Amino acid sequence: MVNISKLQDSYFRIKKFINNTPILTSDRMNNEFGGFFYLKNEVDQVTGSFKIRGALSALSNLKDKNVCGVVAYSSGNHAQGVSKAAQIFDMHAIIVMPEDAPQNKIDKTIANGAEVVLYKRHIESREEIAKKIADDKQYPLVKPFDNVDIIAGQGSFGLEACEYFIQNNIFPDIVLSCTSGGGLVAGTSIAFKHYFPDVQIYPVEPLTCNDTEISLKNKTRTRLKTHQNTICDALEVEIPGEITFPINLENCTAGISVTDEEVCKAMKYLYDEFQVKAEPSGCVSLAAVLSNKINVKGKHVLITISGGNVDKHDFSKYLKLAKD
Amino acid sequence: MVNISKLQDSYFRIKKFINNTPILTSDRMNNEFGGFFYLKNEVDQVTGSFKIRGALSALSNLKDKNVCGVVAYSSGNHAQGVSKAAQIFDMHAIIVMPEDAPQNKIDKTIANGAEVVLYKRHIESREEIAKKIADDKQYPLVKPFDNVDIIAGQGSFGLEACEYFIQNNIFPDIVLSCTSGGGLVAGTSIAFKHYFPDVQIYPVEPLTCNDTEISLKNKTRTRLKTHQNTICDALEVEIPGEITFPINLENCTAGISVTDEEVCKAMKYLYDEFQVKAEPSGCVSLAAVLSNKINVKGKHVLITISGGNVDKHDFSKYLKLAKD
Numbered sequence: 001m002v003n004i005s006k007l008q009d010s011y012f013r014i015k016k017f018i019n020n021t022p023i024l025t026s027d028r029m030n031n032e033f034g035g036f037f038y039l040k041n042e043v044d045q046v047t048g049s050f051k052i053r054g055a056l057s058a059l060s061n062l063k064d065k066n067v068c069g070v071v072a073y074s075s076g077n078h079a080q081g082v083s084k085a086a087q088i089f090d091m092h093a094i095i096v097m098p099e100d101a102p103q104n105k106i107d108k109t110i111a112n113g114a115e116v117v118l119y120k121r122h123i124e125s126r127e128e129i130a131k132k133i134a135d136d137k138q139y140p141l142v143k144p145f146d147n148v149d150i151i152a153g154q155g156s157f158g159l160e161a162c163e164y165f166i167q168n169n170i171f172p173d174i175v176l177s178c179t180s181g182g183g184l185v186a187g188t189s190i191a192f193k194h195y196f197p198d199v200q201i202y203p204v205e206p207l208t209c210n211d212t213e214i215s216l217k218n219k220t221r222t223r224l225k226t227h228q229n230t231i232c233d234a235l236e237v238e239i240p241g242e243i244t245f246p247i248n249l250e251n252c253t254a255g256i257s258v259t260d261e262e263v264c265k266a267m268k269y270l271y272d273e274f275q276v277k278a279e280p281s282g283c284v285s286l287a288a289v290l291s292n293k294i295n296v297k298g299k300h301v302l303i304t305i306s307g308g309n310v311d312k313h314d315f316s317k318y319l320k321l322a323k324d
Numbered sequence: 325m326v327n328i329s330k331l332q333d334s335y336f337r338i339k340k341f342i343n344n345t346p347i348l349t350s351d352r353m354n355n356e357f358g359g360f361f362y363l364k365n366e367v368d369q370v371t372g373s374f375k376i377r378g379a380l381s382a383l384s385n386l387k388d389k390n391v392c393g394v395v396a397y398s399s400g401n402h403a404q405g406v407s408k409a410a411q412i413f414d415m416h417a418i419i420v421m422p423e424d425a426p427q428n429k430i431d432k433t434i435a436n437g438a439e440v441v442l443y444k445r446h447i448e449s450r451e452e453i454a455k456k457i458a459d460d461k462q463y464p465l466v467k468p469f470d471n472v473d474i475i476a477g478q479g480s481f482g483l484e485a486c487e488y489f490i491q492n493n494i495f496p497d498i499v500l501s502c503t504s505g506g507g508l509v510a511g512t513s514i515a516f517k518h519y520f521p522d523v524q525i526y527p528v529e530p531l532t533c534n535d536t537e538i539s540l541k542n543k544t545r546t547r548l549k550t551h552q553n554t555i556c557d558a559l560e561v562e563i564p565g566e567i568t569f570p571i572n573l574e575n576c577t578a579g580i581s582v583t584d585e586e587v588c589k590a591m592k593y594l595y596d597e598f599q600v601k602a603e604p605s606g607c608v609s610l611a612a613v614l615s616n617k618i619n620v621k622g623k624h625v626l627i628t629i630s631g632g633n634v635d636k637h638d639f640s641k642y643l644k645l646a647k648d
Contacts, residue, residue: 016411017341019370020435022428024636046343046370087340104346111344275639277599312348315599 002148002247004194007155007187014056014153017088021045023164024274033289035296038172039270039303040161043278047080049234049307050157050184051144055081056088057153058142063089069139070094073126075101076234077307078144083112094139096130102311145181146241155187161302162195172199173299176256176285178306179203179212180235182244188304189251200253202294204284206230206260212240212248213255221245231260231318234281234307256294258287261321266290268322270305279310280318326475326571328518331511334476335483338380341412342480345369347488348598357613359620362496363594363627364485367602371404373558373631374481374508375468379405380412381477382466387413393463394418397450399425400558401631402468407436418463420454426635469505470565479511485626486519496523497623500580500609502630503527503536504559506568512628513575524577526618528608530554530584536564536572537579545569555584555642558605558631580618582611585645590614592646594629603634604642 024039042050055078059070069092072082079095086093093114097106098121109116119129134141144150158175165172175192177185185203192199203212208228215222223239230236240248258266263280266287270276285303289296310318348363366374379402383394393416396406403419410417417438421430422445433440443453458465468474482499489496499516501509509527516523527536532552539546547563554560564572582590587604590611594600609627613620634642 016414016437020432026636044372048368090340108344113340271599275595275601275636312350312599 002151002155002187002190004190006148006152007159007191010057010149010152011156011159013060014053014156017046017056018053018156019045020160023161024276026273029273033296035298036300037289037303038164038301039274039286039305040157041276041305042157043276043282043305043308045307047077047084048309049077049080049282050154051077051081051307052084053156054150054153054183055085055142057156058147058149059085059089059091061149062140063091067140068092069137070142071096071130071134071137071139072142072144073097073130074144075105077309079105079109080112080309082142083109083114087113092139094133094137096126096133098126104311145183146243148243151183151187151244151247153187154184155191157184157304158188158191161188162191166195170300172196172302174294174296174301175199175201176204176288176301177201177304178235178281178284179205180237181241182212182248183241184304184306185252186244186247189247193251201251202254202256202288203248203252204256204258204288206232206235206263206284207257209236210255210257211238213257215240215245216249216252216255219249232263232281232284234279235284256288258284258291258293262287262291264318264322267315268319271319276305276308277310277315278305278308282306282308326472326479326511326514328514330472330476331479331483331515334381334473335480337384338377338477338480341370341380342377343369344484347485348600350597353597357620359622360624361613361627362488362625363598363610363629364481365600365629366481367600367606367629367632369631371401371408372633373401373404373606374478375401375405375631376408377480378474378477378507379409379466381480382471382473383409383413383415385473386464387415391464392416393461394466395420395454395458395461395463396466396468397421397454398468399429401633403429403433404436404633406466407433407438411437418457418461420450420457422450428635469507470567472567475507475511475568475571477511478508479515481508481628482512482515485512486515490519494624496520496626498618498620498625499523499525500528500612500625501525501628502559502605502608503529504533504561505565506536506572507565508628508630509576510568510571513571517575525575526578526580526612527572527576528580528582528612530556530559530587530608531581533560534579534581535562537581539564539569540573540576540579543573556587556605556608558603559608580612582608582615582617586611586615588642588646591639592643595643600629600632601634601639602629602632606630606632
């Protein structure tokens with residue numbers, strides 16, 4: 001079970017290795033949209049996304065149990081998080097990545113000291129490959145969200161945000177969280193519901209991967225039937241987590257979804273107004289506000305900016321799309 | 325003495341806690357200025373500047389000697405670096421900061437677990453206050469640059485850059501390094517002169533604080549007679565370090581200096597072309613290229629982008645100045 005004391009235990013173990021990321025505000029944005037907005041910016045986090053929080057939490061716990069290596073599959077931020085956490089705790093990390101992953105992501109993972117195993121996307125199953133390696137090596141498989149220590153670690157994002165609100169004597173009304181498998185919003189919701197029980201929490205997803213929105217509506221984990229592409233590559237999952245979903249069902253008001261076009265506009269707004277270069281997946285919460293998916297009039301709203309791992313070429317392309 | 329093996333020892337101790345920061349390139353910039361430019365971006369470093377490298381190096385060494393606390397004076401990036409390094413190594417840090425330092429810098433230092441002692445700028449001497457505390461507590465004073473472990477730690481910036489050049493089979497011709505007391509350029513020059521003995525290394529300073537440029541010309545440490553303001557607040561020193569200067573005299577070709585106006589233009593160029601929001605002090609090397617202070621035609625040039633700790637309001641102001 002993940003509760004506030006598990007979050008605090010986890011934060012105590014990991015806080016020294018992470019940045020307590022800044023909360024950004026803008027009078028202009030507040031005036032334009034009629035609310036009070038607080039953007040917590042994980043672009044400035046170690047490894048460029050919040051994923052290091054969960055990875056450090058899970059691996060610090062395994063390290064305490066004398067586990068000397070881990071296996072994970074990811075082509076993105078979880079790979080960076082797990083490889084960096086393993087480097088910090090002197091553990092061996094084996095990361096299963098698709099053969100066609102961007103070379104710079106593979107290089108970064110190797111630079112963090114991890115061993116990278118490539119697989120052929122669409123032909124091989126990364127889960128099976130990872131499980132086989134985990135069995136052979138007797139290493140645990142560290143899943144990206146369905147893991148209580150990962151959820152507790154991502155919750156440190158929420159703890160830091162709550163601390164900010166408490167220190168500044170602000171009562172937050174709304175929390176918007178970028179959501180794929182639901183680890184970040186699950187952990188964050190536990191922190192917020194503890195300190196601010198009346199807050200309304202909304203997971204935000206790309207419209208084409210809105211499994212959490214649908215599952216919350218159905219009050220049960222629901223698998224998406226069709227797979228459609230989105231520029232939010234970090235948020236592509238088909239079904240919410242087994243561990244994360246019950247937490248989110250209890251703590252969240254409803255899901256919200258946004259289109260890729262709305263995400264591009266949010267990327268541009270964030271860059272123009274806050275000088276922050278975020279990845280598409282990192283901007284869905286902001287997109288929800290900018291495209292009026294939720295009533296924010298007079299409300300104090302936490303907006304999650306979850307990561308910044310986007311290459312220059314893609315970033316320019318998305319900003320150009322926002323203009324057209 | 326600081327040599328390549330001291331740099332490598334230091335890097336071995338600290339690499340797990342830092343980001344191996346990206347090297348950015350731009351075909352457009354290469355075409356526009358007729359060289360090959362490699363911008364190593366410490367804006368993406370833990371604590372937002374390269375200073376964490378030296379701090380981790382110095383404190384890891386002290387920790388190994390069972391020292392349990394340190395004292396430092398700084399209102400800027402060194403404060404962030406030392407407080408974060410102390411947090412990582414479970415050490416007590418006391419940071420002496422001016423009473424009128426920006427509240428967010430004081431808050432960040434405290435958030436890293438440090439104790440902050442405020443002093444009245446222009447009335448009290450921060451060095452004396454820090455020395456007194458160090459004596460009382462029996463803690464070492466960790467100076468921002470005149471310290472062999474700090475220099476070795478900053479050298480990890482150079483080691484990473486050299487590794488990049490070696491892996492990509494590139495022979496760098498020129499290294500441009502932002503310079504205040506000379507710690508970064510001293511450490512970096514040791515790495516480069518080891519792997520690429522023919523490289524030309526240039527410390528770059530604001531024109532109003534060009535003590536290293538003058539000292540290199542005079543071949544002896546020379547104190548600036550007058551103090552004039554610059555927007556490059558992290559680079560305001562009056563005289564090069566006692567330990568750093570002999571290294572830089574041996575390894576560097578000459579100093580280069582740039583005006584605040586040139587720095588603003590470089591901040592804008594970096595933001596427009598690379599989407600990187602750097603502080604003024606972080607842009608002097610780029611300013612040297614953009615304002616033709618050095619012949620770069622056909623050359624492979626490493627440009628140091630040393631940090632990004634600038635607030636939104638100041639950043640907008642400097643970008644506006646660049647347009648006028």
